[in-house]
Amino acid sequence: MSTTTFSQSDFDIFKIDGLEPRMEALVSSIRPKLEALGQEFAPTLSALVGEEIHYHVAKHARRSVNPPADTWVAFAPNKRGYKMHPHFQIGLWESHVFIWFAVIYEVQNKEEFGRTLQDNLSNIQSIIPSDFVWSGDHTKPDSVRMDNMSSNDLSTLFERLQTVKKAEILCGYRIFRDEFIKLTEQQWHDTIHNVFVKTVPLYKMA
Template identity: 30%
Template sequence: MFDKKDFQVFNDDTLDGRLNLIKSQLDPKFELFGQDLLKALETEYQQQFFMKIAKHQRRTKNPPPDTWLAINQDKKGYKKTPHLEFGLWPDRYFITFSLLADIRNRNNYYPILNEYQNKIITEGWGVSNDHTSSTLKKSADFEQVIAHYQKVKSSDLVVGFELLKDDPIVSEGNYDQMLKDKFLQLSKYLVIFNQEVDR
């Protein structure tokens, strides 16, 4: 399904051109891949999940720098809840678990982050305080990322995985299963954080 040609949508620097390429070339893949992820998640956890594919409707001038699908457990919307994303920057695929700056009941997630800090570091996920940046720091920086998230209200909390388009895996092709496996591995944090904060 996914291949190196996916990144060609970013070669068009016009708003309408890029949006049309995303809609025609990537969104159908997101829909198929996302439905497969939903099925796998609901089988694994016996819970309900919801998907949204980015439509970039608020953009009126500049083309979107990235595009994605998001999955969470609240059908009202994903941005104010813990959520997972799979998408593309011009130079990489990304799979992330995020708590954004304006998440509901933000303070309730701080002790959960501290509790799972060592596990996330041990598993080697990339980390960040900015969901609008393509770059993830090394997992060893997670303690600092958590501290920053707790002190700076405008910061995000991002945990994830990235696959560069120049990686030999992408050149060889046939990496859909790897992306799915990484997404499902990360999904446990979505479920755990929702369960812990609801207690």
């Protein structure tokens, strides 16, 4: 089994009941793969964005009752943490893997970024591929494909970032589990690299 790709049994970990049993399986099976992805792609992202990028594997340390429904490795320019910064993520839910550029609710300059996105709306429409997806909430598995987003839909998402305190914005790519398990490790790595290349302009705007 390769160290950076996920198996059917990894996706099934999210069906395990109870915080401790699920965390145990997650730590033993998924976390080493997220670590390996972190080591693999932090240098790639550093080169793409032109500053040193550090990786952070989700620890889910604040949880005391509910087991995590997804897990990830995040990439940011800060050694100590990523939530306060525009960042990148690779991770999985029970249904799919995701590769994101993310600005979540803890990021300080969200209003400014929302305005920048709005000012660059037509540029964003030309650089983000039609099969990429957008989300306004990192805690939910749902996302909407770029080719299903009108200019108005995107504008609403960007506006929300400026006006709603808890607003978030994520742009990237998802691969459903049945499709994912057919990928070779090389195809998986190529996909991650491609998503990072396509979403780096958003990071630079932020």
